[in-house]
Amino acid sequence: VPVIALVGRPNVGKSTLFNRLTKSRDALVAEIAGLTRDRKYGEGKVGDVPFIVIDTGGISGQEEGIDEAMAAQSFQAIKDADIVFFMVDVGAGITNGDRMIAEYLRRSGKDAYLVANKIDGKNPDLVLGEFFELGMGEPLPIAAAHNRGISALVEYVLGELPQDDDDYFRELAGEEAPVHEELDVKGIKIAVVGRPNVGKSTLVNRFLGEDRVVVYDEAGTTRDSIYIPYERHGQEYTLIDTAGVRRRKNISEAAEKFSIIKTLQAIQDCHVCILVLDARTGIVEQDLHMLSFVLNSGRALVIAINKWDGMEADAKERVKTEIDRRFDFLTFAEMHFISALHGTGVGNLYDSVDQAYQSSMAKWQTNMLTRILEDATASHQPPVVRNRRPKLRYAHQGGSNPPIIVVHGNLAKELPEDYKRYLANTFRRVLEIKGTPIRMEFRQGD
Numbered sequence: 001v002p003v004i005a006l007v008g009r010p011n012v013g014k015s016t017l018f019n020r021l022t023k024s025r026d027a028l029v030a031e032i033a034g035l036t037r038d039r040k041y042g043e044g045k046v047g048d049v050p051f052i053v054i055d056t057g058g059i060s061g062q063e064e065g066i067d068e069a070m071a072a073q074s075f076q077a078i079k080d081a082d083i084v085f086f087m088v089d090v091g092a093g094i095t096n097g098d099r100m101i102a103e104y105l106r107r108s109g110k111d112a113y114l115v116a117n118k119i120d121g122k123n124p125d126l127v128l129g130e131f132f133e134l135g136m137g138e139p140l141p142i143a144a145a146h147n148r149g150i151s152a153l154v155e156y157v158l159g160e161l162p163q164d165d166d167d168y169f170r171e172l173a174g175e176e177a178p179v180h181e182e183l184d185v186k187g188i189k190i191a192v193v194g195r196p197n198v199g200k201s202t203l204v205n206r207f208l209g210e211d212r213v214v215v216y217d218e219a220g221t222t223r224d225s226i227y228i229p230y231e232r233h234g235q236e237y238t239l240i241d242t243a244g245v246r247r248r249k250n251i252s253e254a255a256e257k258f259s260i261i262k263t264l265q266a267i268q269d270c271h272v273c274i275l276v277l278d279a280r281t282g283i284v285e286q287d288l289h290m291l292s293f294v295l296n297s298g299r300a301l302v303i304a305i306n307k308w309d310g311m312e313a314d315a316k317e318r319v320k321t322e323i324d325r326r327f328d329f330l331t332f333a334e335m336h337f338i339s340a341l342h343g344t345g346v347g348n349l350y351d352s353v354d355q356a357y358q359s360s361m362a363k364w365q366t367n368m369l370t371r372i373l374e375d376a377t378a379s380h381q382p383p384v385v386r387n388r389r390p391k392l393r394y395a396h397q398g399g400s401n402p403p404i405i406v407v408h409g410n411l412a413k414e415l416p417e418d419y420k421r422y423l424a425n426t427f428r429r430v431l432e433i434k435g436t437p438i439r440m441e442f443r444q445g446d
């Protein structure tokens with residue numbers, strides 16, 4: 001998934017563009033305290049192409065010299081990104097700050113695009129000319145506040161890139177190609193995610209260090225993570241190691257322990273996500289951000305509440321109450337109270353992982369789904385919509401991981417939300433779907 005960083009002076013419209021690119025995904029925007037002050041991460045999609053956006057605090061250009069002008073976090077965002085949108089303000093014209101940023105970007109060799117914001121009603125031919133001076137190629141005009149030119153911009157930029165081609169990105173960035181194999185990943189892909197210090201590394205080591213685990217010495221790498229294949233009780237798994245627990249020596253030593261981008265990429269790529277929480281601290285906002293990443297991805301999810309060892313009975317009770325209260329909406333995910341340190345509860349965790357995988361990858365015949373639909377509508381008629389009774393004709397499977405069930409019929413799209421939910425719940429119950437969300441789609445007509 002390509003990563004796009006937004007850089008530019010304050011007030012050029014970075015946050016507005018960020019919100020547009022991640023629209024309807026506001027819940028996803030994570031500001032992880034401490035680690036990423038002044039950096040915001042979000043996920044976006046134009047057409048079928050997903051991407052990750054990083055917003056940066058901005059570079060004022062008031063400071064002396066580029067080193068001071070560029071806040072450290074902006075450098076980091078540029079480094080983390082595959083693509084940089086360098087935003088300027090058409091109304092304000094070129095400033096010294098813009099010149100410094102342009103200079104830095106040109107030297108960095110990053111794939112950077114000059115985005116001229118606030119074009120509003122202006123004639124591009126008349127107002128964009130001066131921005132060529134920045135030496136960043138043709139300015140691409142948008143009006144973020146009016147939602148103009150944004151999809152065209154993203155399509156233009158992402159359309160040029162072969163998707164998922166990490167080497168290509170590296171080459172553009174002037175970096176050396178990584179050890180890179182076409183990953184022939186076996187079995188169930190597991191991503192262990194969570195904020196720092198909840199015990200991810202301890203859990204990963206526990207997974208790989210168990211007596212009955214065979215770890216194959218043929219780990220693959222992507223630019224983001226190491227993929228470790230192993231076998232447990234005859235079942236094949238591949239662990240996506242975002243924490244760098246089993247990092248090979250020749251891969252970047254500067255591996256940070258925790259990276260939101262790696263986490264997002266791992267979630268995208270896994271079959272089942274294990275979200276680790278820390279019973280000692282309870283649930284904090286960063287946990288909810290992580291959870292929203294997983295929910296947005298549609299991946300199967302198992303929750304591990306870690307450090308359950310040595311907790312007092314009343315503390316355990318408090319944590320359980322808190323979890324019931326805050327996660328009451330999260331009905332599909334299994335919860336496990338574990339100790340990664342001692343291995344307690346880890347076996348049960350695997351049962352849930354296996355089950356969630358089966359559900360997320362299951363295949364159902366159209367006639368089976370249609371029969372369930374017929375039974376559901378027979379026992380509960382769809383309510384009348386615009387003076388007509390919807391007729392739901394058949395259902396078929398539109399995809400896996402997460403399972404998509406497509407219901408066809410007249411007025412299908414206009415069914416009230418609670419009826420749609422009733423159908424979803426019925427499919428879930430009859431098909432025994434566990435551990436994964438399901439997506440329902442409704443199509444009008446035959």
Ligand code: GDP
Pocket residue numbers: 194195196197198199200201202203243306307308309338339340341342
């Ligand atoms: P990560 O940042 O999520 O990878 O967290 P680590 O695995 O590095 O763990 C952070 C700290 O929590 C370390 O000091 C671990 O020893 C401790 N820890 C991890 N799991 C457990 C557990 O199950 N019980 C207890 N008591 N401590 C744990």
